[in-house]
Amino acid sequence: MIDVKNLSKSFGDHLVLDNISEHIHPGEKVVIIGPSGSGKSTFLRCLNLLEIPTKGSITFDGVDITDPKVNIDGIRRQMGMVFQHFNLFPNMTIRKNITLAPVWTGLMKQAEADEAAESLLRRVGLEDKAEAYPAQLSGGQKQRIAIVRAMAMKPKLMLFDEPTSALDPEMVGEVLDVMRELADEGMTMVVVTHEMGFAREVGTRVLFMADGIVMEQNTPSELFGNPKCERLRGFLAKVL
Amino acid sequence: MSSYELWKELMRSGDSSVTALQRAYVYFYQAFIENNRWQQYLNGVLTTLWVTAAALVLGIILGVIVAVIRTAHDQQRPGQRNPLLGICNFILKIYVTVIRGTPMMVQLMIMGFVIFASSRSFALVGALTLGINSGAYVSEIIRGGLMAVDGGQMEAGRSLGLNYADTMRFIIVPQAVKAILPALGNEFIVLLKDTSLISVIGGKELLYAARGVVSRTYEAMYPFLGTALIYLVLVMIFTWLLGIFERRLRQSDRR
Numbered sequence A: 001m002i003d004v005k006n007l008s009k010s011f012g013d014h015l016v017l018d019n020i021s022e023h024i025h026p027g028e029k030v031v032i033i034g035p036s037g038s039g040k041s042t043f044l045r046c047l048n049l050l051e052i053p054t055k056g057s058i059t060f061d062g063v064d065i066t067d068p069k070v071n072i073d074g075i076r077r078q079m080g081m082v083f084q085h086f087n088l089f090p091n092m093t094i095r096k097n098i099t100l101a102p103v104w105t106g107l108m109k110q111a112e113a114d115e116a117a118e119s120l121l122r123r124v125g126l127e128d129k130a131e132a133y134p135a136q137l138s139g140g141q142k143q144r145i146a147i148v149r150a151m152a153m154k155p156k157l158m159l160f161d162e163p164t165s166a167l168d169p170e171m172v173g174e175v176l177d178v179m180r181e182l183a184d185e186g187m188t189m190v191v192v193t194h195e196m197g198f199a200r201e202v203g204t205r206v207l208f209m210a211d212g213i214v215m216e217q218n219t220p221s222e223l224f225g226n227p228k229c230e231r232l233r234g235f236l237a238k239v240l
Numbered sequence B: 001m002s003s004y005e006l007w008k009e010l011m012r013s014g015d016s017s018v019t020a021l022q023r024a025y026v027y028f029y030q031a032f033i034e035n036n037r038w039q040q041y042l043n044g045v046l047t048t049l050w051v052t053a054a055a056l057v058l059g060i061i062l063g064v065i066v067a068v069i070r071t072a073h074d075q076q077r078p079g080q081r082n083p084l085l086g087i088c089n090f091i092l093k094i095y096v097t098v099i100r101g102t103p104m105m106v107q108l109m110i111m112g113f114v115i116f117a118s119s120r121s122f123a124l125v126g127a128l129t130l131g132i133n134s135g136a137y138v139s140e141i142i143r144g145g146l147m148a149v150d151g152g153q154m155e156a157g158r159s160l161g162l163n164y165a166d167t168m169r170f171i172i173v174p175q176a177v178k179a180i181l182p183a184l185g186n187e188f189i190v191l192l193k194d195t196s197l198i199s200v201i202g203g204k205e206l207l208y209a210a211r212g213v214v215s216r217t218y219e220a221m222y223p224f225l226g227t228a229l230i231y232l233v234l235v236m237i238f239t240w241l242l243g244i245f246e247r248r249l250r251q252s253d254r255r
């Protein structure tokens, strides 16, 4: 589904991603872990071109999205993204947050989008919040809305960048539940997280990133049960 | 003979029996009432107000155009820069730098005595100059407001597949407006006071009227104090109105 070839990214002369090649298959749940500053967010943000790669190519469903001529808005419509800080639109109701993109990108009519929003909200148990504004919601509720907002575009793939890192501990569970449900439905997911329990349980493959490269990768049980490189062992000793 | 003329005569002859209050009355009468001079101040205030309004409208139009082009330029994807936008941005940057880097008085002199030296519409030239000047400041106010919106908002909009223009229109601009409007109100007050400068190129606004009276009566205190008072009252009225407006804005925001 996504084919990353020789991806490098630098900010100025600071090399953050160093020649990464990776393939993400449909239906996979790829979890990315690693120490702070290792380039996890940058890698994820390159996948939908929020960061422009310095070198290399990214192919999505056979289209080279790093080609300057490609319609990036069209590509992004097929990839949902969930941010650490939710980034809900504070000037709109929850309903509007969810329906804005489907309506203005021509995916749905307003009535259709409203209906879709309603059923999505019901799925995450927030149907009574349709007319509320983001400022009235708790962190966990905001993040569930953010997930639903991305899903309203009917994406083929969802990117999550530390979706629970900004939450109070008691709200982490409700967000992970929604993500787990999404995973069970067969959504292709790439998740950067520090939730090792989630990685172990939901991930089909775990990538350990450090120093701008994927240092080790494996199935969750292998990677956590039998870590090979020293860096990973050190990292796991700290977080587990 | 009215008491004004009587007391004035006594003052002129150096009679020390004129009281301070009588003196004040003479100066006040002479500054504002004699020959219906209050009409000159009133005409001055009207000119001040329309010049302010015209300059503000021009300033906002210029400011929005400059801000939109410069922000669009700054937010381009690296490696995909539009050369036309680059040229526009370069020219507009010069405009903002020159306007902000030179005194308003000098700009007025250049416009009034060089570029429009042959024009007799002094107030109009003044309004034009103030508008061009204000445009540079307004553009920076708007740019500041747009940049103050959290970068995550643009990213969230774009990640949903909205294009740049729609993201600006529905997400960034409505949030920026809340920061921009109070600053624009402030700019309006500054403009109102700065209109007094156009008297140097012959614009017949309030200060010009006061100077006319001074040159005829040889008495400066009352005309100028009166002028200061009128400006103060105008500014207070508009500050009050802007305060009401801002409170409305905040109320509609309290969710």
Ligand SMILES: Nc1ncnc2c1ncn2[C@@H]1O[C@H](COP(=O)(O)OP(=O)(O)OP(=O)(O)O)[C@@H](O)[C@H]1O
Pocket: A011, A014, A016, A034, A035, A036, A037, A038, A039, A040, A041, A042, A043
């Ligand atoms: N826009 C930017 N400009 C300059 N440097 C950046 C930028 N974004 C990220 N970096 C740098 O790139 C490196 C990798 O950042 P990145 O956010 O990808 O790390 P991360 O693995 O997501 O870390 P964390 O776990 O803290 O989120 C860091 O050293 C960071 O300072």
Ligand SMILES: [Mg+2]
Pocket: A040, A041, A042, A161, A162
């Ligand atoms: Mg990160």
